[in-house]
Amino acid sequence: MSPPQISLTRFLIEEERAGRIGADLRLLIEVVARACKTISIAVGKGALGGVLGDAGTAGNASINVQGEAQKKLDVLSNEILLEANAWGGHLAGLASEEMDHSQPIPDVYPRGNYLLLFDPLDGSSNIDVNISVGTIFSVLRCPEGVTTPSDADFLQPGTAQVAAGYCTYGPSTMLVLTVGSGAHAFTLDREVGSFVLTTRGMRIPEETKEFAVNMSNQRFWEAPMQAYVGDLLEGKEGPRGKDFNMRWVASMVADVHRILTRGGIFSYPLDSKCAPKGGKLRLMYEANPMSFLVEQAGGAASTGRQRMLDVQPSGLHQRVPVFLGSKHEVEAAVRYHAEHDARAAQPALA
Numbered sequence: 001m002s003p004p005q006i007s008l009t010r011f012l013i014e015e016e017r018a019g020r021i022g023a024d025l026r027l028l029i030e031v032v033a034r035a036c037k038t039i040s041i042a043v044g045k046g047a048l049g050g051v052l053g054d055a056g057t058a059g060n061a062s063i064n065v066q067g068e069a070q071k072k073l074d075v076l077s078n079e080i081l082l083e084a085n086a087w088g089g090h091l092a093g094l095a096s097e098e099m100d101h102s103q104p105i106p107d108v109y110p111r112g113n114y115l116l117l118f119d120p121l122d123g124s125s126n127i128d129v130n131i132s133v134g135t136i137f138s139v140l141r142c143p144e145g146v147t148t149p150s151d152a153d154f155l156q157p158g159t160a161q162v163a164a165g166y167c168t169y170g171p172s173t174m175l176v177l178t179v180g181s182g183a184h185a186f187t188l189d190r191e192v193g194s195f196v197l198t199t200r201g202m203r204i205p206e207e208t209k210e211f212a213v214n215m216s217n218q219r220f221w222e223a224p225m226q227a228y229v230g231d232l233l234e235g236k237e238g239p240r241g242k243d244f245n246m247r248w249v250a251s252m253v254a255d256v257h258r259i260l261t262r263g264g265i266f267s268y269p270l271d272s273k274c275a276p277k278g279g280k281l282r283l284m285y286e287a288n289p290m291s292f293l294v295e296q297a298g299g300a301a302s303t304g305r306q307r308m309l310d311v312q313p314s315g316l317h318q319r320v321p322v323f324l325g326s327k328h329e330v331e332a333a334v335r336y337h338a339e340h341d342a343r344a345a346q347p348a349l350a
């Protein structure tokens with residue numbers, strides 16, 4: 001007889017019994033996972049659900065705080081997560097990529113000790129072409145003595161996260177979670193309706209031959225990124241001495257899930273287009289949760305010049321350059337930046 005399946009509920013109860021999480025955090029994660037199941041159903045209906053395409057009306061697109069046209073499923077996923085997390089008493093407030101500011105839990109409900117941040121549907125530009133998308137979430141503690149959290153209370157470095165994860169809506173729906181004791185993958189059993197533990201302790205190989213970047217931005221990259229990728233492309237005849245493969249789904253959850261599963265390096269570096277905004281990807285609900293997961297799986301995550309989880313946030317929707325994945329490959333990319341910066345800092349020869 002095959003060993004009993006371990007559901008997400010049982011996994012979380014065992015984490016609580018081991019003293020690694022409290023009951024409130026267990027409830028929070030269960031609530032987020034249940035909301036992800038609802039989002040998975042909506043995403044899975046595709047054109048049959050009447051939820052594809054842009055939000056807003058013809059000629060009057062709905063634009064979010066990021067300046068991006070919202071998809072109907074962006075708005076629906078955000079509403080699902082807001083409603084699911086309002087009444088449980090585990091949260092003090094929440095913040096979303098889709099909302100200008102954070103929101104305290106409504107006064108009609110009790111408030112808890114945690115702050116939840118999320119990108120309700122990352123990669124949503126891929127929805128209309130049926131490519132995997134996902135939900136990314138990050139959990140922080142509400143600062144001591146704060147009963148009505150404001151945006152400033154969310155501005156904590158990634159090292160302060162107590163949990164993080166994503167749900168990828170792909171051929172299967174998978175939840176990947178860390179509560180600070182490894183990264184673990186759960187697959188949705190659609191017949192039973194529960195997430196089942198399918199990988200305990202994901203590990204990212206320290207070496208890789210696969211990189212993920214949007215190559216169409218190459219001419220806009222900083223010099224160290226040009227040099228780094230240029231050497232990758234030279235393959236075994238070049239300074240890296242091995243050939244590399246490339247993947248780019250343009251859905252961070254899908255690219256990161258591949259890297260957590262088989263290794264690789266994901267980069268969204270500074271380029272002259274996004275540099276004025278600080279980068280493309282958002283720190284609080286994309287880079288930080290993904291970096292927590294990657295480090296828990298033995299990988300590394302950096303801005304190219306600083307460990308991602310050490311970045312002190314200055315804004316709720318702050319953007320950062322991102323390098324994450326196989327430890328030794330991220331270290332190589334960081335080295336290109338450090339060597340470039342050291343040369344640039346040398347006084348010009350007289």
Ligand code: P6P
Pocket residue numbers: 122123124125214250251252253281
């Ligand atoms: P580009 C999706 O919009 C996203 O935020 C990430 O999921 C993804 O990695 C990136 O942007 C894709 O950006 O410039 O390749 O479309």
